[in-house]
Amino acid sequence: MATSRPHRLVGFLESRKNLTGSACGLAGVVLTLTGLAGPYWPVVVAGLYGAGALLAPPERPAPPDFPDPSAQLEEVRGDFGRLRGYLADVELPPAAEERLAGLTGLLAGLLEPGWVAEVLAADPEGLHAVSRAVRQDVPEAVDAYVRTRWWTRLTPGQEPPEAHLERQLALLRGEAERLADRLRDAEARRQESHTRYLEDRSEH
Incomplete structure (x- = not known):
């Protein structure tokens, strides 16, 4: 069980949802630095991250490789x-x-x-x-x-x-x-x- 947690964490960090959410969250940071997010910048960053994670396509496991x-x-x-x-x-x-x-x-x-x-x-x-x-x-x-x-x-x-x-x-x-x-x-x-x-x- 202890060894599976790091694998799950690494898998999540490399997942499409996290990568897309991080990209959207980074856009929120840019908005904050430009002053467009205002005092609610944490909500904006978190909201953009969550929106990106929801919009990302789901992970698709690779089909089994059967011999032709x-x-x-x-x-x-x-x-x-x-x-x-x-x-x-x-x-x-x-x-x-x-x-x-x-x-x-x-x-x-x-x-x-x-x-x-x-x-x-x-x-x-x-x-x-x-x-x-x-x-x-x-x-x-x-x-x-x-x-x-x-x-x-x-x-x-x-x-x-x-x-x-x-x-x-x-x-x-x-x-x-x-x-x-x-x-x-x-x-x-x-x-x-x-x-x-x-x-x-x-x-x-």
Whole structure:
């Protein structure tokens, strides 16, 4: 508490209200020295200071500095590289391996540096979906399979864990494909809009 008081005092002294009020109060001192304020100069100086403090714009705290979409995309790309390193050390059944390869190939295409990634970076929902798949959904699906497979070996007869893994990977692949379709449709609409613009311009 003791250390916060000096900070508050310094903050007030540097505030817009105090600086504006001080400037107006200084004008009151000038009026006093020129004899225009008369015997009521303390009231004039205090009044001008208060008026200046009231007229000063309020202090505005700086908004949080969040990373821009391109920086977020670069972070996701780095996490995707770490995910691929993790997946390379996991042994999966052939069917699940094939589905995983299709999913990671699609994610790699979306994250590949270039204009496609720029389109993804401009789509907050799409970038969130890819980030969630890379950082949560895929590693969780694979890790759950590895853990469950060990228990299944102790208690055989249960539903094979690879069946769940294959379904999960198929669902994630479907989400990634729908995202790619949506981004493609956005580019197609952009192309169509440019065609209409050129057609309208040629008619005038």
